[in-house]
Amino acid sequence: xxxxxxxxxxxxxxxxxxxxxxxxxxxxxxxxxxxxxxxxxxxxxxxxxxxxxxxxxxxxxxxxxxxxxxxxxxxxxxxxxxxxxxxxxxxxxxxxxxxxxxxxxxxxxxxxxxxxxxxxxxxxxxxxxxxxxxxxxxxxxxxxxxxxxxxxxxxxxxxxxxxxxxxxxxxxxxxxxxxxxxxxxxxxxxxxxxxxxxxxxxxxxxxxxxxxxxxxxxxxxxxxxxxxxxxxxxxxxxxxxxxxxxxxxxxxxxxxxxxxxxxxxxxxxxxxxxxxxxxxxxxxxxxxxxxxxxxxxxxxxxxxxxxxxxxxxxxxxxxxxxxxxxxxxxxxxxxxxxxxxxxxxxxxxxxxxxxxxxxxxxxxxxxxxxxxxxxxxxxxxxxxxxxxxxxxxxxxxxxxxxxxxxxxxxxxxxxx
Numbered sequence: 001x002x003x004x005x006x007x008x009x010x011x012x013x014x015x016x017x018x019x020x021x022x023x024x025x026x027x028x029x030x031x032x033x034x035x036x037x038x039x040x041x042x043x044x045x046x047x048x049x050x051x052x053x054x055x056x057x058x059x060x061x062x063x064x065x066x067x068x069x070x071x072x073x074x075x076x077x078x079x080x081x082x083x084x085x086x087x088x089x090x091x092x093x094x095x096x097x098x099x100x101x102x103x104x105x106x107x108x109x110x111x112x113x114x115x116x117x118x119x120x121x122x123x124x125x126x127x128x129x130x131x132x133x134x135x136x137x138x139x140x141x142x143x144x145x146x147x148x149x150x151x152x153x154x155x156x157x158x159x160x161x162x163x164x165x166x167x168x169x170x171x172x173x174x175x176x177x178x179x180x181x182x183x184x185x186x187x188x189x190x191x192x193x194x195x196x197x198x199x200x201x202x203x204x205x206x207x208x209x210x211x212x213x214x215x216x217x218x219x220x221x222x223x224x225x226x227x228x229x230x231x232x233x234x235x236x237x238x239x240x241x242x243x244x245x246x247x248x249x250x251x252x253x254x255x256x257x258x259x260x261x262x263x264x265x266x267x268x269x270x271x272x273x274x275x276x277x278x279x280x281x282x283x284x285x286x287x288x289x290x291x292x293x294x295x296x297x298x299x300x301x302x303x304x305x306x307x308x309x310x311x312x313x314x315x316x317x318x319x320x321x322x323x324x325x326x327x328x329x330x331x332x333x334x335x336x337x338x339x340x341x342x343x344x345x346x347x348x349x350x351x352x353x354x355x356x357x358x359x360x361x362x363x364x365x366x367x368x369x370x371x372x373x374x375x376x377x378x379x380x381x382x383x384x385x386x387x388x389x390x391x392x393x394x395x396x397x398x399x400x401x402x403x404x405x406x407x408x409x410x411x412x413x414x415x416x
Contacts, residue, residue: 020375100190124265221399279298
C-alpha cells in the first residue's frame with residue numbers, strides 16, 4: 001500500500017490514478033470478514049500464516065516480472081491484488097494467533113511491542129527498500145524514451161528495472177520468512193480448527209459469528225468510530241509521498257526517491273514506533289479511557305506540519321525530517337487508541353472473526369476517502385488540500401466523544 005504509491009509516482013502515473021487505484025487495494029481488507037470465519041474454522045492459524053507468506057512471496061515476484069513490460073500499470077495492479085488478498089488473510093490468522101496466547105492485559109501491553117516490530121518491518125519496506133530503489137534508479141538510468149503517463153504504456157526502462165529488482169528482493173525475503181516460520185513458529189495448544197459435522201454447520205457458525213458482532217450494544221456508534229477515526233489520515237497518506245516527490249512548480253518539495261525513503265522509512269518510522277510504544281504503555285498503566293482524548297489529538301493535530309511544509313517549501317532536509325518525525329510520533333501515539341478499541345470490541349466469543357470485521361471497517365474507512373483524495377489534491381493544489389485535511393479531522397473528534405468504553409479496559413485489573 002505504501003511502496004506502490006511511491007513506485008507508481010516514480011514511474012509516471014498521475015496522482016489521481018495513484019490514489020484511486022491503490023485505494024481499491026484496500027478492498028480485500030474491507031471484505032475479509034466474509035472469509036475470516038473460514039480461517040477460524042478450517043485448519044490452524046499457524047498453517048494459514050505460513051501458506052500466505054509463501055503466496056505473498058509469489059505475488060511480489062509477479063509484480064517484479066510485470067514492471068518492465070508494456071501495460072505495466074494494469075499487470076502490476078493485478079499482482080498487487082493477489083498480494084492484498086494474501087495479506088488480508090495473513091492478517092486474520094496472525095491477529096487470531098496473537099490473541100490466543102495472551103491475557104487481555106497482556107494484549108494491551110503488547111500492542112506497543114507488536115507495533116514496534118510492525119514498524120521495524122516498515123523501516124525495511126518504506127525506508128531501506130525505497131532507498132535501494134532510489135540507488136538503483138541512479139545506477140540503471142538509461143537514455144531510453146519515456147512513455148506517456150497512465151495505463152497501457154512502457155515505463156522508463158532504468159526506473160522500471162530498478163523497481164523490479166527491488167520487488168525481487170522482497171519476494172526473496174518472503175520465501176525466507178516462509179521457510180523460517182515453517183520450523184520455528186510456536187504451536188499453541190488452543191490453535192486448533194473447529195470441527196463441524198456438515199457444511200451446513202459451517203455456514204450456521206459463519207452466520208452466527210456475524211450476527212453476534214452486529215448485536216453488540218451501541219453498534220452504530222462503534223461502526224462510526226471505525227469508519228471515521230482515520231478519515232483525515234486516509235486522505236493524507238495517499239498524497240504525502242507524492243508531495244515530497246513533486247517539483248516546486250507543482251507545489252512539492254522535489255525530493256528524490258532515496259530522500260523520501262529516509263524521511264518516512266527511517267526517521268518517520270522510528271518516531272512512529274516510539275509513539276506506539278508510549279501509547280501502549282500508558283494505556284496499560286491507566287486504561288484506554290484515561291488517554292483516549294489525548295490520543296485523538298495526537299493522531300490529528302500534527303498534520304499541521306504539512307500545511308507548514310506546503311506553505312514554506314523548505315529546502316532543508318533537517319526541517320523536512322523533523323516535520324515528518326513530529327507527525328509520525330503523533331500518529332503512532334494516537335493509533336494505539338484505534339488498535340486497543342478494536343481489541344475491546346472483539347473481546348469474547350469469536351474474537352478472531354470479530355477483530356477481522358473491525359479491521360474490515362477500518363479498511364473501508366481508509367479506502368473510500370483515499371479514492372477521491374488524488375482528484376481533490378489535483379483540483380485544489382497541495383497547500384489547500386492539506387488545509388482541507390485538517391478540517392477533515394473533525395469527524396474523528398466527534399465519534400471519539402460518543403463511543404462506549406469501559407473505564408477499566410486495558411488496566412491490569414481489567415475483567416472485560
